[in-house]
Amino acid sequence: MSDPITLNQRIVLASRPVGAPTPENFRMERVALPDLADGQVLLKTVFLSLDPYMRGRMSDAPSYAAPVEIGEVMTGGAVSRVERSLNPKFQEGDLVVGATGWQSHSINDGRSIIPIPALPSPSMALGVLGMPGMTAYMGLMDIGQPKAGETLVVAAASGAVGSVVGQVAKIKGLRVVGVAGGAKKCRYVVDELGFDACIDHRSPDFAEELAQACPKGIDIYYENVGGKVFDAVVPLLNPKARIPLCGLIASYNAHEAPSGPDRLPLLQRTLLTKRVRIQGFIVFDDYGDRQPEFLSAMAPWVRDGKVKFREDVVDGLEQAPDAFIGMLEGRNFGKLVVRVSRD
Amino acid sequence: MSDPITLNQRIVLASRPVGAPTPENFRMERVALPDLADGQVLLKTVFLSLDPYMRGRMSDAPSYAAPVEIGEVMTGGAVSRVERSLNPKFQEGDLVVGATGWQSHSINDGRSIIPIPALPSPSMALGVLGMPGMTAYMGLMDIGQPKAGETLVVAAASGAVGSVVGQVAKIKGLRVVGVAGGAKKCRYVVDELGFDACIDHRSPDFAEELAQACPKGIDIYYENVGGKVFDAVVPLLNPKARIPLCGLIASYNAHEAPSGPDRLPLLQRTLLTKRVRIQGFIVFDDYGDRQPEFLSAMAPWVRDGKVKFREDVVDGLEQAPDAFIGMLEGRNFGKLVVRVSRD
Numbered sequence: 101m102s103d104p105i106t107l108n109q110r111i112v113l114a115s116r117p118v119g120a121p122t123p124e125n126f127r128m129e130r131v132a133l134p135d136l137a138d139g140q141v142l143l144k145t146v147f148l149s150l151d152p153y154m155r156g157r158m159s160d161a162p163s164y165a166a167p168v169e170i171g172e173v174m175t176g177g178a179v180s181r182v183e184r185s186l187n188p189k190f191q192e193g194d195l196v197v198g199a200t201g202w203q204s205h206s207i208n209d210g211r212s213i214i215p216i217p218a219l220p221s222p223s224m225a226l227g228v229l230g231m232p233g234m235t236a237y238m239g240l241m242d243i244g245q246p247k248a249g250e251t252l253v254v255a256a257a258s259g260a261v262g263s264v265v266g267q268v269a270k271i272k273g274l275r276v277v278g279v280a281g282g283a284k285k286c287r288y289v290v291d292e293l294g295f296d297a298c299i300d301h302r303s304p305d306f307a308e309e310l311a312q313a314c315p316k317g318i319d320i321y322y323e324n325v326g327g328k329v330f331d332a333v334v335p336l337l338n339p340k341a342r343i344p345l346c347g348l349i350a351s352y353n354a355h356e357a358p359s360g361p362d363r364l365p366l367l368q369r370t371l372l373t374k375r376v377r378i379q380g381f382i383v384f385d386d387y388g389d390r391q392p393e394f395l396s397a398m399a400p401w402v403r404d405g406k407v408k409f410r411e412d413v414v415d416g417l418e419q420a421p422d423a424f425i426g427m428l429e430g431r432n433f434g435k436l437v438v439r440v441s442r443d
Numbered sequence: 444m445s446d447p448i449t450l451n452q453r454i455v456l457a458s459r460p461v462g463a464p465t466p467e468n469f470r471m472e473r474v475a476l477p478d479l480a481d482g483q484v485l486l487k488t489v490f491l492s493l494d495p496y497m498r499g500r501m502s503d504a505p506s507y508a509a510p511v512e513i514g515e516v517m518t519g520g521a522v523s524r525v526e527r528s529l530n531p532k533f534q535e536g537d538l539v540v541g542a543t544g545w546q547s548h549s550i551n552d553g554r555s556i557i558p559i560p561a562l563p564s565p566s567m568a569l570g571v572l573g574m575p576g577m578t579a580y581m582g583l584m585d586i587g588q589p590k591a592g593e594t595l596v597v598a599a600a601s602g603a604v605g606s607v608v609g610q611v612a613k614i615k616g617l618r619v620v621g622v623a624g625g626a627k628k629c630r631y632v633v634d635e636l637g638f639d640a641c642i643d644h645r646s647p648d649f650a651e652e653l654a655q656a657c658p659k660g661i662d663i664y665y666e667n668v669g670g671k672v673f674d675a676v677v678p679l680l681n682p683k684a685r686i687p688l689c690g691l692i693a694s695y696n697a698h699e700a701p702s703g704p705d706r707l708p709l710l711q712r713t714l715l716t717k718r719v720r721i722q723g724f725i726v727f728d729d730y731g732d733r734q735p736e737f738l739s740a741m742a743p744w745v746r747d748g749k750v751k752f753r754e755d756v757v758d759g760l761e762q763a764p765d766a767f768i769g770m771l772e773g774r775n776f777g778k779l780v781v782r783v784s785r786d
Contacts, residue, residue, distance in 0.1 A: 361705065369691060
């Protein structure tokens with residue numbers, strides 16, 4: 101007896117962006133899924149995560165991961181519910197997380213999905229307890245090596261990574277200064293998340309305001325944006341400063357080297373004279389084996405309200421391209437997720 | 444009874460260089476030294492060390508160390524002999540090492556000089572067993588974290604630091620590729636020091652030749668020059684590469700940011716996508732407490748001929764400015780020292 105036909109709604113890469121992505125780079129398709137084979141499960145996507153790294157996968161420049169090919173489903177992590185299972189490890193109704201992509205359904209052999217425990221919202225597995233939260237935690241702890249009394253600066257401070265970086269640093273006893281876009285986000289970062297200060301990067305006096313908020317200099321700059329925040333941070337770095345580097349959203353859309361002056365020699369000189377450590381990392385590649393350590397630290401903090409989080413939920417898979425384009429411009433407020441289905 | 448008058452010959456900073464230093468930036472003086480006070484020793488300089496970092500001290504740009512003031516004696520490490528001692532810890536005839544500067548004599552209270560053991564030549568305390576050797580060793584071992592089978596590249600490969608970096612990396616089982624200026628230095632690096640290859644940075648096909656010498660990419664780039672060597676290295680870096688950064692001789696004479704394109708975003712992207720660690724360090728500030736570890740590793744290697752070294756000895760303090768200017772242009776061949784006195 102054959103399975104009932106499942107129509108999959110999916111968003112594929114239609115063309116590669118030059119500079120900022122546009123809606124034309126994406127295409128919505130409807131296709132019938134094949135029958136399930138032995139060992140496979142049929143998944144129905146509940147929440148899709150939208151993250152800045154996806155911009156990199158849309159280009160075929162050399163990167164740490166293979167690009168999405170033209171016509172392929174856009175890559176992305178998601179929480180899904182098991183609709184049907186021919187795999188003894190999964191039951192109908194189970195919630196799982198995996199890189200199942202921008203689509204309403206997917207078929208999986210069970211090897212690249214993991215069950216998630218009961219959570220107040222399953223979307224937490226895509227944010228504070230998922231990839232962004234672990235990126236924040238591992239970069240801060242392993243490369244940042246925070247010490248009480250030091251000063252930390254983090255940009256995109258209201259976002260999925262920055263908000264966790266700052267709150268964990270507060271738990272560790274640091275002075276924490278956020279950078280965010282606009283007064284509303286800055287207020288949230290100080291009033292709700294408990295940062296010591298938050299500077300609006302749109303202010304004409306941004307560099308000066310950042311310096312005033314860091315009277316003892318900067319010991320850790322958690323780098324997740326690049327661009328002008330980095331430029332304002334460099335002169336404030338203290339000797340032995342550490343710079344964990346997990347993202348460069350400000351330059352993801354760049355398609356050629358900016359015109360001069362060439363700031364590379366100045367950076368090199370700063371690294372040398374101030375004995376700075378800067379280190380890029382990819383969380384699951386570099387720290388995949390430390391997920392239990394992360395969860396055992398973070399889950400209680402979240403449960404006890406010591407680490408708060410905010411989600412920006414968009415309804416409907418068809419909204420994903422616009423929401424993603426907006427995120428690269430800083431239009432989201434909190435961890436951006438798409439609610440793909442309600443049941 | 445007053446001491447016999449000692450005439451001190453010294454070289455002071457006459458003016459700050461703009462770009463490359465010139466002889467006019469230095470001035471030779473002769474002054475009478477004051478009488479020794481209780482606890483002091485009179486030192487006669489035997490060997491003066493000339494090192495690239497001194498270029499930084501000639502400028503008053505912010506740096507990790509205070510600049511030499513106009514009219515002050517040029518800073519520098521030296522081996523000296525105790526001529527007279529009013530300090531019970533030092534005997535006439537003792538050899539000591541300390542930052543006593545570009546001068547024929549100096550007076551010291553004994554707190555910033557340390558005795559050196561019997562060595563084949565006391566100048567070794569300024570090179571392979573001194574600051575440059577320890578810079579090579581600590582940067583390679585602590586930041587570079589060498590593993591057998593990996594590929595290391597080091598520039599200024601025939602110099603005081605580069606030659607030690609490469610030889611220690613060979614002892615640790617790495618493929619070692621040097622970069623040096625001219626065929627003679629390159630032959631020395633391969634034939635005498637035992638590097639696997641050495642590329643002449645003056646070659647018009649330098650970047651291509653470097654790539655061919657590193658068929659498995661680069662795992663450690665020991666950065667001590669900056670400039671075009673760095674540019675050729677970046678595309679060859681392997682994931683998880685490490686870059687200890689101890690010097691940037693290629694840009695020491697720069698007095699403004701070079702014209703574009705701006706290479707900083709490209710570097711940031713490389714650090715991120717290849718998960719690279721780059722870290723500046725100042726050997727005595729960062730690793731001063733590990734000198735015994737360094738000496739216990741290096742002294743036997745030197746004694747057994749596993750780490751060879753070459754000195755470029757210039758005779759006479761008055762030659763120091765020209766020799767120093769030449770070093771910044773790569774004219775020296777081996778660790779540059781000035782023999783200030785023969786007795």
